[in-house]
Amino acid sequence: MSEVFPVNDFGPAMPGLVMAAVAIVHVFLAQFAVGGGMLLCYFQWLAMTDRSEHARRFIDGYFKVLVLISFILGALTGVGIWLTSIQISPATIGAMVENFHWLWAAEWTFFCLEVVAGYCFYRCHKRLDDRTSLKLLMLYAFASWMSLFIINGILSWQLTPGRWVETHQIADGFFNPGFFPSLLFRTVVATTLSGLAACFVINTMSDIDREGKRQLINQTARLLIPMVAMPFLGAWYLAVLPADSRGWILGGSPAMMLFFSISVGASLAIGAYAIAGLVMRKLYINGATALLLLVLAFGATAGGEFVREGSRKPFSIRYVLYSNAILPEDVPRMREVGCLTNDPYPLRNAEEVPTPLLRTGALVFRRQCSICHTLEGTNAVAHLTGTWDLDQMRMNLAKLQHTKPFMPPFAGTARELEAMVQFIRWNSAGRPGQWEHQTDDEKTLSQIQTWLDEAGTESSSHPQ
Ligand code: HEC
Numbered sequence: 001m002s003e004v005f006p007v008n009d010f011g012p013a014m015p016g017l018v019m020a021a022v023a024i025v026h027v028f029l030a031q032f033a034v035g036g037g038m039l040l041c042y043f044q045w046l047a048m049t050d051r052s053e054h055a056r057r058f059i060d061g062y063f064k065v066l067v068l069i070s071f072i073l074g075a076l077t078g079v080g081i082w083l084t085s086i087q088i089s090p091a092t093i094g095a096m097v098e099n100f101h102w103l104w105a106a107e108w109t110f111f112c113l114e115v116v117a118g119y120c121f122y123r124c125h126k127r128l129d130d131r132t133s134l135k136l137l138m139l140y141a142f143a144s145w146m147s148l149f150i151i152n153g154i155l156s157w158q159l160t161p162g163r164w165v166e167t168h169q170i171a172d173g174f175f176n177p178g179f180f181p182s183l184l185f186r187t188v189v190a191t192t193l194s195g196l197a198a199c200f201v202i203n204t205m206s207d208i209d210r211e212g213k214r215q216l217i218n219q220t221a222r223l224l225i226p227m228v229a230m231p232f233l234g235a236w237y238l239a240v241l242p243a244d245s246r247g248w249i250l251g252g253s254p255a256m257m258l259f260f261s262i263s264v265g266a267s268l269a270i271g272a273y274a275i276a277g278l279v280m281r282k283l284y285i286n287g288a289t290a291l292l293l294l295v296l297a298f299g300a301t302a303g304g305e306f307v308r309e310g311s312r313k314p315f316s317i318r319y320v321l322y323s324n325a326i327l328p329e330d331v332p333r334m335r336e337v338g339c340l341t342n343d344p345y346p347l348r349n350a351e352e353v354p355t356p357l358l359r360t361g362a363l364v365f366r367r368q369c370s371i372c373h374t375l376e377g378t379n380a381v382a383h384l385t386g387t388w389d390l391d392q393m394r395m396n397l398a399k400l401q402h403t404k405p406f407m408p409p410f411a412g413t414a415r416e417l418e419a420m421v422q423f424i425r426w427n428s429a430g431r432p433g434q435w436e437h438q439t440d441d442e443k444t445l446s447q448i449q450t451w452l453d454e455a456g457t458e459s460s461s462h463p464q
Contacts, residue, residue, distance in 0.1 A: 012377025026077035033070030035194030037141030195223035203287035263303030361423025398451035
């Protein structure tokens with residue numbers, strides 16, 4: 001059986017949500033940085049060919065914002081992702097590093113190149129001639145897009161590993177079915193974010209008159225044109241998703257559908273404003289509106305990333321690893337030997353839990369459920385099981401993957417299940433200092449065993 005790693009307890013915050021919060025901020029900033037590189041190349045070209053009066057001034061101002069945001073906030077949140085993910089799912093990160101070792105090395109090399117090119121431009125571009133400046137910016141843009149290219153392969157592999165599941169070839173995993181739709185989609189998001197941020201930055205430049213600003217905004221708006229491809233790229237991405245993930249998004253899971261709608265709605269609003277107003281009618285946009293559109297874009301990114309993460313359930317790497325870090329092939333064995341035999345980590349605040357059976361239950365909950373549920377905070381089990389009687393609860397949890405197909409099968413013995421049931425009920429009862437176990441006698445355990453056997457050990461999400 002695979003090794004168990006220690007994970008952190010975030011109290012009332014669900015670990016999955018903590019991860020999502022850090023990741024969403026990082027993705028937003030990183031995609032802005034990628035688009036920013038392209039936008040600057042375009043304006044450098046406009047400046048060199050005398051097509052824009054204020055392009056040089058704009059490049060100067062915009063680059064400072066880009067450097068500040070992408071080098072400082074982007075890098076900090078990037079490190080933040082590693083810090084949070086190793087506390088939440090070391091097994092997932094471990095698998096990602098193990099399978100794509102050299103790609104990570106390439107990723108970090110491109111990131112270094114991006115930082116060096118960006119820093120050189122920042123320090124020296126006033127002294128450089130136009131062609132050298134353009135080359136430096138192109139190097140910056142290329143390196144940052146390449147880091148998107150690589151990370152995109154690794155992230156999309158988690159959701160759509162495709163042929164890799166059989167071949168275990170890096171190329172099959174990297175160029176998985178989701179690779180191209182997601183790469184193109186993210187590239188369009190990147191240019192959009194850079195364009196919207198530019199509209200905001202232009203408004204803050206008090207030394208450029210209104211006419212000059214209008215010209216810059218009209219030129220910036222051209223970076224928003226690729227947005228027209230978004231619906232097609234989005235549909236393409238949806239089409240390559242496994243059928244059940246697509247099902248969650250398109251109605252199977254209310255939360256997924258809600259976030260999907262937020263993402264689509266916000267993108268449509270931005271797209272309509274950008275194409276109809278800025279591109280076609282060449283309207284002016286003030287700082288407040290530009291900021292509002294950026295906030296909407298953040299909402300769209302948040303919704304989209306949430307859906308991408310959420311629709312992988314019950315897997316953290318599809319078909320390979322469940323979200324709770326249990327390997328699908330280990331489940332039958334864990335049904336026999338239990339899920340705690342190789343879990344060496346002591347229970348936190350064990351003295352508050354009055355009986356050995358409850359302490360076992362707490363450990364089972366920690367191992368199998370705590371990645372997606374809390375006891376009392378978000379997605380709290382006490383709340384979700386509130387209306388069930390004791391036997392209903394035993395049966396529904398024994399048949400976990402059928403109770404809700406986005407949960408993995410229960411991976412433990414009948415006794416562990418009973419311990420967990422008691423532990424959840426003890427929590428619902430307000431964690432009293434004493435607890436009478438209703439039953440953990442043979443009859444109950446053999447009934448639970450029957451339910452476990454009926455449920456089987458397979459996930460109920462569809463095969464590929
Ligand atoms: C991969 C994430 C994940 C894991 C692991 C997981 N769950 Fe869930 N569970 C969910 C989600 C998402 C829901 C839906 C919540 C809702 O409907 O609001 C849910 C729903 C439930 C429900 C309510 C079911 C219903 O029909 O209303 C219960 C009870 C529950 N889970 C218990 C557990 C227990 C106990 C474990 C551990 C043995 C567990 N879950 C493991 C994600 C998970």
